Amino acid sequence: MLARPGGAELYWECSGNAHGRPAVYLHGGPGGSLGKGGYRRRFDPAKHLIVGVDQRGTGRSTPWAIDDLDSLDTNTTQTLIADIDALREHLGIEVWLLHGVSWGSTLALAYALAHPARVTEIVLTAVTTGGRDEITWITETVGAIFPEAWDALSRDVPTGRRVVDHYAQLLRDADPAVRSGAADRWDAWESAHISLDPSWRPGDRHADPRIRQNFATLVTHYWSNDCFLTGADTVLARAPRLAPIPGVLVHGRLDVSGPAVIPWRLHRAWEGSRLRIVDTEGHGGAIEMELTAQAIDEFAAAR
Known part of the structure; x- marks a missing residue:
């Protein structure tokens, strides 16, 4: 557990190679969790130091949002970004790969825009950017x-x-x-x-x-x-700044909850990105996860 301001404690876990390439997984929601740890399958444990964290107010982090409603207004994207970077510092990690799924992809993008020097690559699945539309x-x-x-x-x-x-x-x-x-x-x-x-x-x-x-x-x-990403601070408005960071976007054509136009617009604005659309799947299917793992492997092999 990592103690944070306001009485929050963040649950985190590490697996894989303690001396491997650091990578952090950001789960979906907001309000999801690391669950049973299936995210670890997308990383080669011989090559990566795999970091998972339950975001503030959910999962094994404490207190839960429903148990601390008076502090809910302090739970923002900017607070989560600060939490993630505090964990990076706590673990002594200089730079890391970001992997996010669904809401986790919005959070990964927002973190990368706030701390670009701390990010080596970004791999997103079931892509969202948090826009009003x-x-x-x-x-x-x-x-x-x-x-x-x-x-x-x-x-x-x-x-x-x-x-x-x-x-x-x-x-x-x-x-x-x-x-x-x-x-x-x-x-x-x-x-x-x-x-x-x-x-x-x-x-x-x-x-x-x-x-x-x-x-x-x-x-x-x-x-x-x-x-908490509005006006000039939306991810899409700032996406051109991500150009120096290589990224892969994996998305299902049949994702009714998040149409493929979302990663398409992000890809068009982010020069350093590659887009993979899976025509037969929706919001994070098996093929999408295979392509995600493949992208992470390719980045590891290139370093």
Whole structure:
């Protein structure tokens, strides 16, 4: 655990070769976690010092967002960037490769833009950049494909108000029943729009009610604030600055939750990037993970 300002403690783990090329994995969400550690399979353990970290407020980091709602406003992208760089310093790492999946790709890009001298390469899967248009798509526009699920999500939202703003408020309500109900409805919506993914299987996406509520609280908090990356500070606006850093973007053509135009626009703005689209997969399938591991291997071989 790494102690951080405000009483937060970050869970981190290392594996692989202690003297290998450092690489850090940034998980999805916001509100996800390292889970059972499957991310490690994408790195050659003989070649890499593999670092994983549960982001502030989730996973095995403490306290969880739902247990410290008074401090939620201090949980921002900029705070997470500071957390990640504090971990780098704590581990005595000079530079490292960044690997992020889904929200983790937005966080990796934001970190690289803040600390370009600390980044050797970037490998992103199921790419997001945290833009307002992406948030509008995944919380409202994609409802045209899932009208029943979107009606259940949005029917009580006041006219003219963003759905995500409404849920961010509900998930901070003083009444636990209001928070719990909002988390359940949000989880049902997340499960609906990912259901067209070819690798999706029926079942409880978040069987534990505390996990459901923590995930919903963090994701709506970040999305309601446009991932704390607005105006001239959006990732896409600053993407040309990434040109000196080589990167690989891996994305599924059938990703309904995050259309392929997202990595396409990033690739066009980032001169140092390569884009791999997998026509048969959605939001992070097996082939995408194979291509991700291949890209990481290629960067290791080139050094």
